[in-house]
Amino acid sequence: MMKNIFKNIGPGTLVAAAFIGPGTVTVCTIAGVTYGFTLLWAMLVSIIATIVLQEMAMRLGLVGGKGLAETITTQIKSTSLRWLAMGLIIGAVLIGNAAYEAGNISGGVLGLETLIETTTYSIIGLNINYLSIIIGIIAFVLLYIGNYKIIERFLVGLVVIMSLSFLLTAIITKPNLAEIFKGLLMPKIPEKGILTIIALIGTTVVPYNLFLHASLVKEKWNGVADLKAARRDLFFSIILGGIVSIAIIITATNGEGGVVTNASDLAIGLKPLYGSFATYFLSIGLFAAGITSAITAPLAxxxxxRGCFGWDTNLKSNKFRSVWGLILVLGVIFSSIGFKPITIITFAQVANGILLPVVAGFLIWIVNKKEVLGSHVNTKLQNIVGVCVVSIALLLGLRSLYLVFVA
Structure with missing residues (x-):
C-alpha cells in the first residue's frame, strides 16, 4: 500500500518543493510572529488557488501534450504579440529565478548555520560561505544526471524530511487547536495586514510552477488515461505543502524572544523554550526547503x-543544461559572497508581479480552447474560480509594483 502511494506521487511533490522555499518559510514566520493564527485563512485560500491553477497546467500538459510555454507561443497568431509574450516570460522567469536562486541557496545555508558555527572563509578579501558551494554542487550533480526519476525521488525524500521537521516543531509548541480552527475558518484582516496576506498568496501561487508542472507531467504520466492519478498526486502534494506552511505559522505564533525576521531567528528563539530538538527540526526543515527550491528553480x-524556443526534449541536451547551469551558478555566487543583487531582485519583483496575472490569464484562455483540450476544457465553475484567482494575482502584481516604485 505504502509502496503504491510513493510510486504514484511525483510532479505535484516537485511543485510543493518549489513553493515551500525560504521565501515561503520567511513570510509564514513573519505572519505567525506578527499576527498569530489570524492569517491562517489566507494560507488556506492560497492552497485552493494553487490547486486550481496547477490542475489547469497539469491538464494542459497531459491532454494537450505540450508545456505551457510551447502552447502559448503556438496559440498566439500575431507574430509581434508572440515575441512580446516570449520576451516577457523568458525575461521574468530566467532573470527572476536567477535572483531568487540566491535566496533559495541562502535559505538552505541559514538552516545549517543554526547548527554549524563557522561556515565562512576569507579568500582574496572576500568572505566565502562554503555551505553555499556545497548546496550548489548537490543541485548541479542531480540536474546534470538529467534523469527525471532520480531528481523526483531525491526531492520527494527531501519534502518528506521537510514536512516532518516543520510538523514536529509545530507539535512541540503545543498549539491551541480551537484557535487554529478559528484562524482557518473565520477570515479577518488585521490592521496593516493586507500586504502580509498578499505575500502569503504570492509565495504560494508561483508563476514558474505553472510552467514546471505542465512540463513535468509528461515525464511521469501518459496522457489522458492518467488524469485521475495526476490529480491525486496534485491534491496530495499541494495539500501537504499547505499543511507544512500552516505548521510554520503555528510554530512562529508560539515562539517568543527577540526580533524574529526569518526562520533562522525563530530556530534560535525556540531553543530556550522548547529545547534543542525544536531548533534541530526547524533548521533541518529550512535546509530542506532551501535545497529543494534550489533544484526546482533552475529546472523550471x-x-x-525549451518550450519557448522549441528545443529538444532531452534533459541532457547542452542547451537545456546551459540554462539551468547559468541560473545555478549565479545563485551560488550571490549566496556564497553574501552579495545582495538589489537591481536584479528589484527587476524580479516587477517581472514576477507582472508575470503572474498574465500567465494565469493565458492559462485560463488556453484551457478553454477545444482545439487544445477537446472535451477536457474548463467547466463554468473552474472558470469562475480561475477568474477569482487571476484577480488575486493581479492584486499581487500591483502590490509588487507599488513596493518597488512607491513604498
Missing amino acids: AAYVA
Missing part, C-alpha cells in the same frame, strides 16, 4: 526556455 527556467 530551463523548461520555459
Whole structure:
C-alpha cells in the first residue's frame, strides 16, 4: 500500500518543493510572529488557488501534450504579440529565478548555520560561505544526471524530511487547536495586514510552477488515461505543502524572544523554550526547503526556455543544461559572497508581479480552447474560480509594483 502511494506521487511533490522555499518559510514566520493564527485563512485560500491553477497546467500538459510555454507561443497568431509574450516570460522567469536562486541557496545555508558555527572563509578579501558551494554542487550533480526519476525521488525524500521537521516543531509548541480552527475558518484582516496576506498568496501561487508542472507531467504520466492519478498526486502534494506552511505559522505564533525576521531567528528563539530538538527540526526543515527550491528553480527556467524556443526534449541536451547551469551558478555566487543583487531582485519583483496575472490569464484562455483540450476544457465553475484567482494575482502584481516604485 505504502509502496503504491510513493510510486504514484511525483510532479505535484516537485511543485510543493518549489513553493515551500525560504521565501515561503520567511513570510509564514513573519505572519505567525506578527499576527498569530489570524492569517491562517489566507494560507488556506492560497492552497485552493494553487490547486486550481496547477490542475489547469497539469491538464494542459497531459491532454494537450505540450508545456505551457510551447502552447502559448503556438496559440498566439500575431507574430509581434508572440515575441512580446516570449520576451516577457523568458525575461521574468530566467532573470527572476536567477535572483531568487540566491535566496533559495541562502535559505538552505541559514538552516545549517543554526547548527554549524563557522561556515565562512576569507579568500582574496572576500568572505566565502562554503555551505553555499556545497548546496550548489548537490543541485548541479542531480540536474546534470538529467534523469527525471532520480531528481523526483531525491526531492520527494527531501519534502518528506521537510514536512516532518516543520510538523514536529509545530507539535512541540503545543498549539491551541480551537484557535487554529478559528484562524482557518473565520477570515479577518488585521490592521496593516493586507500586504502580509498578499505575500502569503504570492509565495504560494508561483508563476514558474505553472510552467514546471505542465512540463513535468509528461515525464511521469501518459496522457489522458492518467488524469485521475495526476490529480491525486496534485491534491496530495499541494495539500501537504499547505499543511507544512500552516505548521510554520503555528510554530512562529508560539515562539517568543527577540526580533524574529526569518526562520533562522525563530530556530534560535525556540531553543530556550522548547529545547534543542525544536531548533534541530526547524533548521533541518529550512535546509530542506532551501535545497529543494534550489533544484526546482533552475529546472523550471530551463523548461520555459525549451518550450519557448522549441528545443529538444532531452534533459541532457547542452542547451537545456546551459540554462539551468547559468541560473545555478549565479545563485551560488550571490549566496556564497553574501552579495545582495538589489537591481536584479528589484527587476524580479516587477517581472514576477507582472508575470503572474498574465500567465494565469493565458492559462485560463488556453484551457478553454477545444482545439487544445477537446472535451477536457474548463467547466463554468473552474472558470469562475480561475477568474477569482487571476484577480488575486493581479492584486499581487500591483502590490509588487507599488513596493518597488512607491513604498
